[in-house]
Amino acid sequence: MxxxxxxxxxxxxxxxxxxxxxxxxxxxxxxxxxDAPQGFxxxxxxxxxxxxxxxxxxxxxxFLYGSVASMSDLLLLRAVxxxxxxGDGDIADFKWLLAEVAKRGQFFAVDxxxxxxxxxxxxxxxxGLGRLVVAxxxxxTNEAAAMAxxxxx
Numbered sequence: 001m002x003x004x005x006x007x008x009x010x011x012x013x014x015x016x017x018x019x020x021x022x023x024x025x026x027x028x029x030x031x032x033x034x035d036a037p038q039g040f041x042x043x044x045x046x047x048x049x050x051x052x053x054x055x056x057x058x059x060x061x062x063f064l065y066g067s068v069a070s071m072s073d074l075l076l077l078r079a080v081x082x083x084x085x086x087g088d089g090d091i092a093d094f095k096w097l098l099a100e101v102a103k104r105g106q107f108f109a110v111d112x113x114x115x116x117x118x119x120x121x122x123x124x125x126x127x128g129l130g131r132l133v134v135a136x137x138x139x140x141t142n143e144a145a146a147m148a149x150x151x152x153x
Contacts, residue, residue: 003044010046013046014032017032023035023037027043031043031045032044032046045081045089045093057069057070057073058072058073058076059072070108071097071101072101072106072107072108074097075094075097075098076114076117078090078094078121079094079117079122080117080121082121082125083117083120086124091124091125098137107142109138109141109145110142110145112145115142118138119131119134119149131149132149134149135147135149135150
């Protein structure tokens, strides 16, 4: 599960887990974990927003009594994580999200900074094909950016 929030909220979450919040622990890799009453463990990825990275959610999708970020938004957030940390779990999540977004064929227009994060993550994960994959995914909503990616050497 990803939790995206400003730094002050993330600090509160981390301090609560460190102080022994109920059913919460910090795993050996530094990630937070929550043991749900239903008997399963949820690993929590903490993503800081408002620090110069992706600072907005483009599409919120309804979920129960609230909303969650769209698959495309999660892909953007994971791209930042891949570039910043590049852990095995981050890369696996990025690949899965990339495939899901490609299957759905729905991706919103992105600005230059967001496009840069996507391309950098794509190239880290897929090598030279990363740029082509990103161009294919964004092409239907951002043709100019996709063409620029294809023509860039």
